[in-house]
Amino acid sequence: MEGAAQRLERVLDHQDHLFIAVSGGVDSMTLAHAAQRWRAGGTVTMCHAVSPAVPAAATGLVRRHAEKHGWDLHVIEAGEFSDPDYLRNPVNRCYFCKSNLYDRIRGISSGGMIASGANLDDLGDFRPGLLAAKERDVRHPLIEAECTKADIRAIARSFGLNDISELPAQPCLASRIETGIPVTEADVSFIERSESALRASASEGTLRCRIVSGGVRLELGPENWADQLIRDRLSAQALQLCRAAGRMLIEVAPYRQGSAFLQGD
Numbered sequence: 001m002e003g004a005a006q007r008l009e010r011v012l013d014h015q016d017h018l019f020i021a022v023s024g025g026v027d028s029m030t031l032a033h034a035a036q037r038w039r040a041g042g043t044v045t046m047c048h049a050v051s052p053a054v055p056a057a058a059t060g061l062v063r064r065h066a067e068k069h070g071w072d073l074h075v076i077e078a079g080e081f082s083d084p085d086y087l088r089n090p091v092n093r094c095y096f097c098k099s100n101l102y103d104r105i106r107g108i109s110s111g112g113m114i115a116s117g118a119n120l121d122d123l124g125d126f127r128p129g130l131l132a133a134k135e136r137d138v139r140h141p142l143i144e145a146e147c148t149k150a151d152i153r154a155i156a157r158s159f160g161l162n163d164i165s166e167l168p169a170q171p172c173l174a175s176r177i178e179t180g181i182p183v184t185e186a187d188v189s190f191i192e193r194s195e196s197a198l199r200a201s202a203s204e205g206t207l208r209c210r211i212v213s214g215g216v217r218l219e220l221g222p223e224n225w226a227d228q229l230i231r232d233r234l235s236a237q238a239l240q241l242c243r244a245a246g247r248m249l250i251e252v253a254p255y256r257q258g259s260a261f262l263q264g265d
Contacts, residue, residue, distance in 0.1 A: 004151035005158065009038045011145045017112035018044045019105055021138075022073075024058025026167040027149070028117030029065065030156045031142055035115075036069060037159075045112070046071045047105045051078035052185045053097075053174040055192055061164070076104050081185065089183045091128075091263055093174065098129035102136045114138045120148045126261075168206060178212040179262040187211050194241045198234055203227065206255045209238070215248035219255040 012018075012035050020035060022028045035044045048062045059075075066073035079100040080086040086096035105114050116133055118140040123130075133140070142152060156165035173188040181187075194209040198218070206221030218238045224230050235252045242249040 004145065004147050005155050007145035008034055008141060008147055008155065011141045012038045016042045018042065018115050019109045019112050020044060020046050020115045021101060021105060021117065022046045022048045022062055023054070023117065024048070024061045025117065025170055026156060026164050027119050027142060027152055029061070029164045030152045030159070030161070031115065031117045032071065033069065033159055033161060034155065036071060044072065046073045047108070048073060048075050049078035049101050049104065050075060051081055052188045053080070053172045053183070054078065055170065055173060058170065074108060076108070079104055087183050089174070089177055089179060089181055091179055093128070093183070095128035095132050097172070097174075098132035102132060102138055106136065116140050118143055119152055120146055176208055176210045176260055178210065178260045181211060181213070190245055190247070194238065197241060198237060201233055201237055203230060208255060210260045212250070212260060215250040216242050217251045217253060218249065219253050219259065221255045225254050
């Protein structure tokens, strides 16, 4: 049976010029490395978009890999913070984010094919960004190769990419803001600073600082929630961070995926 890596190589083969949207997550980073290896004579350009909602750590990771592995990297402005539809933070906020992203990449692509890092598991979630991609003829090589998240991590390990093979899920900073609360640079900056400070005191695992109705909620994955000492330390530190920023910490709770995403009745 053909394995995931072989399927992906076959999908990437014979592509003349690919422009890959590289966010800094495990999916798009692995796709970028695979395309660099398997482009079969074609060319590949990595496109990384920066904005207040993109963690600086993600941008740093992309830049390091580009320098080390000889990528043709274009860093572009994402543009979504100039889009009032995105800033309203509706239930389909990601549609406007991806629309801006792909339109910016199209502006430099010279007719080449734009590719995203969406994977097979994403098809089971509510992903408005996939509609933006469809409208703009963006391809998803990982989906075409039927690669799951587990497949992608395995491919990354086979490449020796240990720094990205086990990267935790890291959606954009705006995903921490509850649906309907407008996205602001002040909020995403607070989220990034707070999560960075808290992770220095935490165990490995998921940690989210969310802006919700009434204030700030800190969510901890099981690795940190189960340890009372770590939980208490993070709670106290989060309280200090919130007070220093003039914000209210309203809750420390177990991590729930997508808990800031609220769908209307």
